[in-house]
Amino acid sequence: MRIDCKHVWEHISAYIDDEVDAQLRADIDRHLETCEICSAVLDSTRNVVVLVADDRVFELPAGFSERLHERIDEEIIRAS
């Protein structure tokens, strides 16, 4: 089936997560082969997903873990 750009955009997130069925994936792939715009939208969306997942983007505050585990130790002692 031929699908249009809007249709592709609607499924981009599911496509990235591999949550589309085989037929839809094939339709989207065929569209991407000839559509420069949609393939760029797909690439840039995927890039955004990869970038936000990087641990360097979201770091815990300095000393967070140490303070958390100290607090847990206090509780372990208190509760026993």
Place this chain on the structure above:
Amino acid sequence: MTAANPEFEAECIRRILGGEKQLFHELIRPCERAIYFLLLSLLKNETEAEDAAQETAIKVYLNLKNFRGDSQFRTWVLSIARNEGLGRLRKIGTRREDSLEAETNEQMGDYTPAILTSWREIPMEALEQKELGEILRKAIDGLPEIYRNIVLLRDIEEMDIRETATALGVSEGTVKVRLHRARAMLQRELAPQLKAFAPRRRGLFGGRA
């Protein structure tokens, strides 16, 4: 993120309840990041989020015997974190306007992607630059709360759709729809800015990577 390991968790819980209490540190460690960022996305305040994260860990410890094992351990932990966060918001009486707005206007909004053809490569090396991290965090902070939570759990903590749905108390369908919109909003906001960080090796219409 550390991958969930149900056998390790079950064994750990059994031993902690049997008296090896120090093992709780190892049990909770893989969940720390997710707890904190979920709470930060709810509370929008680092100090408050850290305090709530500590409180969550203590509640998990004290309620460990109630964990039934019918969901993943981390999912259970995150629902405790979410309740902790929501409880605090209720206490302050400030569920922020943007979240209410987004609940009612979920069908609205523009999810049309930014059209650009020159940004293809991921500027991973640019992550070393503070500026890029700032841009990404700012874009995520700018999302309405119902979308921000989903991005934090699904894309930042890389939880699967089902786990995200359980932790946030929404259906899997809702997670998918919101995730899609959130990513579309991020692409729209970020693609034009991130382009500047991309390596300039390719021509405007280079082939797909």
